[in-house]
Amino acid sequence: MSVDWKRLRCEHLGEAHPRLLPPSLKLPILPAAVQEFNRLADDPEASLVDLGRVVESDCGLTAQLLRMVNSAALGLKKKASSAQQAIAVLGVRSVRLHLLAAGMQLAMKTHKSKLINMTAFWHTNLERAFVARQVAELLGADENLAFSASLLHDFLLPMLTNELFDDYLRFSETPEDVRRPLVDFEAETFGWDHARASAHVLLAWGLPDDLVCAVLWHHRGLQLLSDVELGRTAAAAVAVAGLVPDPLRQARGGLKHLLWLHEHWPEFDLPRIAEYAAQQLHFLSPAAGQHFTLQRRLEKYTAGLAEK
Numbered sequence: 001m002s003v004d005w006k007r008l009r010c011e012h013l014g015e016a017h018p019r020l021l022p023p024s025l026k027l028p029i030l031p032a033a034v035q036e037f038n039r040l041a042d043d044p045e046a047s048l049v050d051l052g053r054v055v056e057s058d059c060g061l062t063a064q065l066l067r068m069v070n071s072a073a074l075g076l077k078k079k080a081s082s083a084q085q086a087i088a089v090l091g092v093r094s095v096r097l098h099l100l101a102a103g104m105q106l107a108m109k110t111h112k113s114k115l116i117n118m119t120a121f122w123h124t125n126l127e128r129a130f131v132a133r134q135v136a137e138l139l140g141a142d143e144n145l146a147f148s149a150s151l152l153h154d155f156l157l158p159m160l161t162n163e164l165f166d167d168y169l170r171f172s173e174t175p176e177d178v179r180r181p182l183v184d185f186e187a188e189t190f191g192w193d194h195a196r197a198s199a200h201v202l203l204a205w206g207l208p209d210d211l212v213c214a215v216l217w218h219h220r221g222l223q224l225l226s227d228v229e230l231g232r233t234a235a236a237a238v239a240v241a242g243l244v245p246d247p248l249r250q251a252r253g254g255l256k257h258l259l260w261l262h263e264h265w266p267e268f269d270l271p272r273i274a275e276y277a278a279q280q281l282h283f284l285s286p287a288a289g290q291h292f293t294l295q296r297r298l299e300k301y302t303a304g305l306a307e308k
Contacts, residue, residue: 003233005209013196013216016204020192021156025163027201028111028155033058034103038206041096051092052084055099064102065095071283090144097148100207101129104155113158115168120247121158123291125151126284130277131294132234132241138267139232142210146234149214150241156198157248164190172248182250183219195219210234218242219250222257244294255297274298 021027036054040046056062062083069086070079080086087095105122112118129150136146161168171185179185186193199216203209214235217224224239225231240261243254262270274295281288 003210003229005213009203009209009213009216013199013203013212017200020200021160021197022163025159027159028104028107030100030107030205031058031061031103033061034099037096037099041092048084048087051087051095052082055083055087055095060106061099061102064106065098067284068098068102069095071280094144097144097211100211101148101151104152108155108158111158113161114165115161115172115248116158117247118158119287120291121154123281123285123288124244124246125154126288127277127281127291127293128241128244128246130280131244131273132237134273134276135237135240135268136234139234139237141232141234141237143234145210145214146237146241149211149218149234149238152202152211153195153198153215153218153238153242154246156194156201160194160197161248168248176249176252179249179252181219181252182248193219214238221251221254222261225261245297255294255301258294259301271295271298 033054037051040051040054055065065083065086066080069090078089080089083095086098090098108118108122113121129147132146132150133143136143167189171179171182180188183193183195195216195218199212202215203212210233214233215238217230217235218238219242220239221243222240225236227236230236240258243251243257245254258270261268274293274297278293278295281291281293
């Protein structure tokens with residue numbers, strides 16, 4: 001069943017309205033090469049050579065893109081050695097999504113947060129992205145879209161937690177057993193939440209409606225998986241991956257929901273998916289050795305059960 005993403009985006013988000021954010025908030029700036037690639041990607045006259053040259057004008061972006069596309073996650077028989085080869089093998093749309101994720105990661109390297117450990121933040125985002133890719137494969141959905149949306153959906157949080165530090169500190173210091181989900185806290189405190197705000201920013205940047213919607217709904221968890229229209233889309237995969245616990249502890253019970261899904265969906269082998277995500281994380285980020293992965297969380301949970 002084909003999904004009319006533009007209709008859904010118009011119904012649930014409307015047009016781009018990034019002004020709902022604090023006016024003093026400094027948004028990350030995508031590398032010029034990513035912005036130019038986005039423009040050329042919509043030009044039917046643009047050639048692979050033109051697109052490849054745009055990417056390769058930024059050495060850091062090229063290296064990041066090739067590292068992503070050559071990871072075992074994509075299973076390419078022949079490794080890409082240039083941006084043009086990556087585009088030829090994966091297609092313009094897939095490379096556009098990977099470039100966006102790589103560009104955002106590079107743009108965020110200069111940002112620091114007074115509340116969030118940025119190393120743990122990015123490692124969690126990467127791990128979630130690999131979980132989303134696996135779930136998308138099970139659903140027969142767009143794996144590259146799921147990967148990119150999962151990598152991007154929390155990109156505003158480091159800046160928001162700096163700009164509105166006292167409010168987010170109040171959230172983080174609330175005991176977990178009585179804490180509301182972060183999006184509920186944000187909606188009550190600010191009149192918006194980071195998922196909606198991020199979707200508006202991505203829409204203002206001219207990014208595809210399916211990506212925008214996946215970011216918008218990334219906190220809907222298992223609810224989206226059971227949705228008649230969206231349950232077999234990349235957006236559902238992103239929502240499932242969003243249950244992986246994160247440093248800010250945005251929602252309670254994420255691990256329990258994943259374990260429930262493991263028990264009730266035979267194809268959803270949580271230990272295998274967690275192992276895969278950990279392996280891919282360490283390939284893309286060798287410094288992630290100390291990261292408390294989903295795999296380690298499961299091992300700790302299992303050990304705790306054995307002791308009872």
